[in-house]
Amino acid sequence: MTPSAPLRLALVAAAIGAVWGVALPWLGRCPMIIRHVTAMESRDVNPAAMYYTELDRLPLRPSWIEDRVVLWP
């Protein structure tokens, strides 16, 4: 017998709650993840940026680049 729509919705919500409320926070306490997150936070990196305007720092020409590379020969 197929469960009713509200029951199906409750089951899906419970599954999402378990993953986001329990599994992911637990995963976030693993040393490897903590190292990655700490490194990103210390450098103000927003890895979820879809486009450069969403970055915490706009990527402008590095100040040192012209000492190393001929930009316009």
Add this chain to the structure above:
Amino acid sequence: MGVATRRVGLHEDTAATVIGLAIVAMALAVTWWACPAERPASREKWPKGWPTPLSRTIDKPQTWSDSPLASFRDKQGNPVVVPILLGGAWVVAVAVAGASLGGRPVARMLPGAAALAMLAASAYLLSAQQVIHFYNLEYPLWALMIGVLIGNVVGVPPWLERALAGEFLIKTGLVVFGAEVLVGRLLELGLPGLLTAWVVTPIVLVTTYWCGVHIMKIPSKSLCMVISADMSVCGVSAAIATGAACRAKKEELSLAIGLSLLFTVIMMVAMPPAIGWLGLDPIVGGAWIGGTIDATGAVVAAGESLGKEAGEVAATVKMIQNSMIGIIAFAVAVYWAGWVDHSGGPRRGSLLAEAWRRFPRFILGFLAASIACSWLFSLSPAHALWVDGTTTGFTSRLRGWLFCSGFVCMGLQTNFRELAPVLASGRPLVLYVGGQCLNLVLTLAMASLTFGWLFRKAVEP
């Protein structure tokens, strides 16, 4: 006898263009009005451009680790509940404006539009979980998931269905997005940057598309184009722009975005150790990362893990690639309208007239926003900060909300059964992997040639 009246509305593309351009113009005007009194031309003082008052009218849930309640406060601990609610209100306002211009009844779609905004906020909330956020599993994935789950588990009620205008929201988001696509940014790394981004990207895009259509015989050309564009240009944003330009199906865009996000995570983790193992110079390694990893945030994350210099080069090369979206979307729209799309029946008149008839008009709005903001950006340092402040403080956030809501709609209406035969064959995956391998080889060759040899100064510091 009463006379029956029928409201004739604007075409969806025209409505998206009008609303999108009006939003960009309003945002520029408000930011100009709030011009900072102190050193308005100083990039040191305003690294992300002038602060705009509009930034207080829109935000999204912030990163959280254990409790989702933490997402309603920013890094400084200030509450962001009101800007998040207002972000949802912007979505409702755009949907209402679109319905009104399109001649559709507004009152009947209001409850659905409000629910849509809430679902978009939920997708943002899921994507803001710390592990998800720092491994670059962006909001489109969760917006699609929420839509697909609701659509398949409980179905879409009629009151919600009336508000499902996913294509319109994405088109309007794209027109607003045009303000962020600044042509001047292309020159940020001079000729080496141009060669790395402009020579390799079109070659990989065209070759991958051609292989998908002619060698792998994937039946849908639009699927080949969306996969090729998101893999060779800049991931989700390129997939959205080219998908709209070639009128890709919702299922095709969802598949391309899923592939892009999956391989972005893999490459973000794998490329820095691979570059260390190969012993590449940080400039060359940064340029390689910038030219190959799809998503901008993942590029910065991978580049920074190699060091500050590699991170700066990677981010700048990716920004140059980002700036190509407008030209590529326009080229794809022209190619599709002229040579591929025969959906509107046999050709009528010249090729040019036919191409114009089939051309997705909102792409012109996207280009208009891009050209206008690029021109303003080039006028002076103060103008550049004006445009930067408008885009970083407001239009990029609004475009995110519009895309997120659009993806929820797409998820609600997605029918993956249509893609089942293609998915079962595994050909889209092979196309993505093959194209990405070509991208990796060509970008490494070009980055080594330009940043490592041809334009390298003889004297090292």
